[in-house]
Amino acid sequence: MKILVCLKQTFDTEEKVVIENGKIKEDGVEFVINPYDEYAVEEAIQLRDRFGGEVTVVSIGPDRAESALRTALAMGADKAVLVNDPALDGGDEVTISKVLAAVAKRTGFDIILCGNMAVDDGSAQVGARLAELLDIPQLTTIVKLEVDGGRVCAERDVEGDIEVVETHLPVLVTCQQGLNEPRYPSLPGIMKAKKKPLERLTLADLGLDPAQVAPKTAVVEQYLPPKKQAGRILQGELADQVKELVHLLRTEAKVI
Numbered sequence: 001m002k003i004l005v006c007l008k009q010t011f012d013t014e015e016k017v018v019i020e021n022g023k024i025k026e027d028g029v030e031f032v033i034n035p036y037d038e039y040a041v042e043e044a045i046q047l048r049d050r051f052g053g054e055v056t057v058v059s060i061g062p063d064r065a066e067s068a069l070r071t072a073l074a075m076g077a078d079k080a081v082l083v084n085d086p087a088l089d090g091g092d093e094v095t096i097s098k099v100l101a102a103v104a105k106r107t108g109f110d111i112i113l114c115g116n117m118a119v120d121d122g123s124a125q126v127g128a129r130l131a132e133l134l135d136i137p138q139l140t141t142i143v144k145l146e147v148d149g150g151r152v153c154a155e156r157d158v159e160g161d162i163e164v165v166e167t168h169l170p171v172l173v174t175c176q177q178g179l180n181e182p183r184y185p186s187l188p189g190i191m192k193a194k195k196k197p198l199e200r201l202t203l204a205d206l207g208l209d210p211a212q213v214a215p216k217t218a219v220v221e222q223y224l225p226p227k228k229q230a231g232r233i234l235q236g237e238l239a240d241q242v243k244e245l246v247h248l249l250r251t252e253a254k255v256i
Helices: 035-051 065-075 092-109 124-133 187-195 239-251
Strands: 003-007 009-011 032-033 054-060 079-083 110-113 138-148 151-158 163-167 171-175 200-201
Touching: 003 035, 003 092, 003 124, 009 065, 032 035, 035 054, 035 065, 035 110, 035 138, 035 171, 054 065, 054 092, 065 079, 065 163, 065 187, 065 200, 079 092, 092 138, 110 124, 124 138, 124 171, 138 163, 200 239
Parallel strands: 003 054, 003 110, 054 079, 079 200, 110 171, 138 171
Antiparallel strands: 009 032, 138 151, 151 163
16 A cells, blocks of 8 residues: 655744744744644554555655654654755645645555644645545545545544545545554664655656746735733622623723
């Protein structure tokens, strides 16, 4: 079974975001595998161990993204692909999904696994767009996955409820929390990862030019949310508190 895992390197969720000159400052920041993508890597390894084949992890980003791919290799993935091209700076979900589609066609696949969403932008668009570009079924927010021959059965997290869906290979799956428990890379795994193949590609290697993957959106401004204000406890009789609360919601919070 040929398994492709789409992986994004994101800020560590414990990092404090600092904006300088309108851009997010990356100096000294620790980057990690997007947490939802770790579920995808773990599920891919389990599928490979069950059915044979190989797991390829692919990421799009600068040189530092190699560390995320090496971590996935240390977890047990077989090989990695890093698409690194200056023309991709500022790319959006349209850009990323088109590049990933080109990689998928180049490497071949039976199943593609993605994280349900990226924790840095929360858009959850890339998996769905990639499936559309490849014209294959997509199963999203999956918390249980079973493959039997060419048949695929999965359980979807539907806002706290479960929906059972069936389809066939090839398929794209986006992984939700609860699907599995991602393993930590072992020391032998880390040592082996240094020798596993990691291919670097540019747009030209994929037969793409910048115009084909131009973004459809642009970031106009980046800013931090306002600091949380101190709470306020209303005093007096309950009826007076309700009256005061309505007044504050209307005149200060302006939400009613």
